Amino acid sequence: MxxxxxxxxxxxxxxxxxxxxxxxxxxxxxxxxxxxxxxxxxxxxxxxxxxxxxxxxxxxxxxxxxxxxxxxxxxxxxxxxxxxxxxxxxxGTGTDSITTLVNKNHSISASYIPSDLVTVDLPSTRDTQLRSVAADGLTKLFKAAESAGLELYCCSGYRSYETQSELYAWNVDTYGVDGAELVSARPGMSEHQLGLAMDVTSATVGFDLLESFGATPEGQFIKDNAHKYGFIVRYPQGKTDITGYAYEPWHLRYLGVDVATAIYNSGKTMEEYYGTN
Ligand SMILES: [Zn+2]
Incomplete structure (x- = not known):
C-alpha cells in the first residue's frame, strides 16, 4: 500500500x-x-x-x-x-300499667300523660283519645255491637289533669261539693287521665250521659259483653258505698281481657276484686 x-x-x-x-x-x-x-x-x-x-x-x-x-x-x-x-x-305496677287502680284513695301525678295516646277512630260526639291498646279493644267492642244491630258513640276518653280540674270545678259550682263528689273525680283521681276510660253513649239517650242508658239495648249490650274486649262497667248500680260514685252505666274502664273477664265473673267492683278501697 x-x-x-x-x-x-x-x-x-x-x-x-x-x-x-x-x-x-x-x-x-x-x-x-x-x-x-x-x-x-x-x-x-x-x-x-x-x-x-x-x-x-x-x-x-x-x-x-x-x-x-x-x-x-x-x-x-x-x-x-x-x-x-x-x-x-x-x-300491674306503675301508672303505665293497664290495671292501675285510680280512685278517691289512689291518685296519680298531675304530670302523668300516657305516651301512647291515639285519637279514637270510631263514631264519636267529639274528637277524643285513648291509649292505643284500649282504642283497639274499644274498636272490637263497637264492631260486636254493630253486628248486634246497635250503634255506640264515644263521648269522652282521655282527659288531662287540667281538663279534669276544670270539669270538677264546674261540677262543684253546679252541684256543690257533695254532689260533685258523686259524679266527678277530683283532678289526679280520674281514670280518664290514665287514657284507659271511655264514656259511651247512643242515639237512644240523645247522645247524653244518663242513668237511663243502662236500660237501653246499647247499655245492656255493654254490661254483658264489654269484658270480652277488655272493659268493665266501672261504677255499677248499688255499689256507690264502695266505688264512691253514683251508677255510671256509660263509664268503661280498660283492664285487658283477662282481668276484665275475671272481675266480670266475680261480680265484684275493681276495689273489691283488688281487696282495697
Ligand atoms: Zn267517665
Whole structure:
C-alpha cells in the first residue's frame, strides 16, 4: 500500500468508527428513553389505579359502615322500648300499667300523660283519645255491637289533669261539693287521665250521659259483653258505698281481657276484686 492510500484508509476507518460510535450512542439513548417513558406510564397507571381503589374504598366502606350501625342500633333500641312498655302494662305496677287502680284513695301525678295516646277512630260526639291498646279493644267492642244491630258513640276518653280540674270545678259550682263528689273525680283521681276510660253513649239517650242508658239495648249490650274486649262497667248500680260514685252505666274502664273477664265473673267492683278501697 502506498503512503497516500494508507492515509486514506486510516481516515476512512476513523470515519467509520465515528459513525459506529454515534450509532451506538443514538441507539443506547433511544432505548434508555423508551424504557423511561414506559416506566413513567406504568407508574401513572399504577397511581391512577390506586387512586381508584382509594375512592372505591371510601364510597363502599362508608355507607356500609353507616348502614351496619343503623341496622344494629335502631331495632335494638325500639325492641327495648317496646319490651319495657309491655312489661309495664303487664306487671300491674306503675301508672303505665293497664290495671292501675285510680280512685278517691289512689291518685296519680298531675304530670302523668300516657305516651301512647291515639285519637279514637270510631263514631264519636267529639274528637277524643285513648291509649292505643284500649282504642283497639274499644274498636272490637263497637264492631260486636254493630253486628248486634246497635250503634255506640264515644263521648269522652282521655282527659288531662287540667281538663279534669276544670270539669270538677264546674261540677262543684253546679252541684256543690257533695254532689260533685258523686259524679266527678277530683283532678289526679280520674281514670280518664290514665287514657284507659271511655264514656259511651247512643242515639237512644240523645247522645247524653244518663242513668237511663243502662236500660237501653246499647247499655245492656255493654254490661254483658264489654269484658270480652277488655272493659268493665266501672261504677255499677248499688255499689256507690264502695266505688264512691253514683251508677255510671256509660263509664268503661280498660283492664285487658283477662282481668276484665275475671272481675266480670266475680261480680265484684275493681276495689273489691283488688281487696282495697
Ligand atoms: Zn267517665
Amino acid at each position: 502506498r503512503i497516500k492510500d494508507k492515509k486514506r484508509f486510516i481516515v476512512a476507518c476513523g470515519g467509520l468508527a465515528a459513525i459506529l460510535i454515534l450509532a451506538i450512542a443514538v441507539l443506547t439513548l433511544g432505548f434508555w428513553h423508551r424504557n423511561e417513558t414506559q416506566s413513567e406510564t406504568t407508574n401513572q397507571k399504577n397511581s391512577q389505579a390506586s387512586t381508584a381503589q382509594t375512592t372505591n374504598a371510601k364510597t363502599e366502606s362508608d355507607p356500609v359502615t353507616t348502614n351496619q350501625a343503623a341496622v344494629t342500633e335502631q331495632p335494638a333500641q325500639s325492641e327495648t322500648k317496646e319490651e319495657e312498655k309491655n312489661n309495664a302494662a303487664e306487671s
